[in-house]
Amino acid sequence: AQSVAQPEDQVNVAEGNPLTVKCTYSVSGNPYLFWYVQYPNRGLQFLLKYITGDNLVKGSYGFEAEFNKSQTSFHLKKPSALVSDSALYFCAVSSGRLSFGAGTTVTVRA
Amino acid sequence: KAGVTQTPRYLIKTRGQQVTLSCSPISGHRSVSWYQQTPGQGLQFLFEYFSETQRNKGNFPGRFSGRQFSNSRSEMNVSTLELGDSALYLCASSPGDSSADTQYFGPGTRLTVL
Numbered sequence: 001a002q003s004v005a006q007p008e009d010q011v012n013v014a015e016g017n018p019l020t021v022k023c024t025y026s027v028s029g030n031p032y033l034f035w036y037v038q039y040p041n042r043g044l045q046f047l048l049k050y051i052t053g054d055n056l057v058k059g060s061y062g063f064e065a066e067f068n069k070s071q072t073s074f075h076l077k078k079p080s081a082l083v084s085d086s087a088l089y090f091c092a093v094s095s096g097r098l099s100f101g102a103g104t105t106v107t108v109r110a
Numbered sequence: 111k112a113g114v115t116q117t118p119r120y121l122i123k124t125r126g127q128q129v130t131l132s133c134s135p136i137s138g139h140r141s142v143s144w145y146q147q148t149p150g151q152g153l154q155f156l157f158e159y160f161s162e163t164q165r166n167k168g169n170f171p172g173r174f175s176g177r178q179f180s181n182s183r184s185e186m187n188v189s190t191l192e193l194g195d196s197a198l199y200l201c202a203s204s205p206g207d208s209s210a211d212t213q214y215f216g217p218g219t220r221l222t223v224l
Contacts, residue, residue: 043215
């Protein structure tokens, strides 16, 4: 069985500060890891994914994520958060079907 | 390229009725997956279709069914609706059948069961 965990329900940061959203995973075999973002009353938007190769993955809207095999983590990061980054973020692992974490609500205050 | 489209966007039904939701994938994508999103259970996988064949099925009762057509469009059906079926139903498409493929989501259909 595969699963992901997002240990923080909410993350609050000030605009301009670094943003980190945490994710840990549990899989057998090679992990295919994804980050999605959801704005109110919208579907999920793809941010980035890790398949293989470089542990630092760069994605949309200035986001990046670091794959750490020893810590089984795939944390999402943004060096300087914007108010418009306020949304619900999901980490997911794929084996054909996506298994999602519970989500982390990010609030960026002006 | 146009994104994934889902119709209708909103539905209100009463208990016991049935409902059909439609999903048109991104042009050229052959795989379509369906997910249910609720505040209590989060995002849960319903089923996946590839080339008109159901490849994966989540842990949902038989009242939930789906199909995929030769043009890759997909429909899901829920029969004998229950209050607990109220949710946002999301469809996602991907190019092929690899676990590494990115799934692109539609805006969802918001189903309310009264």
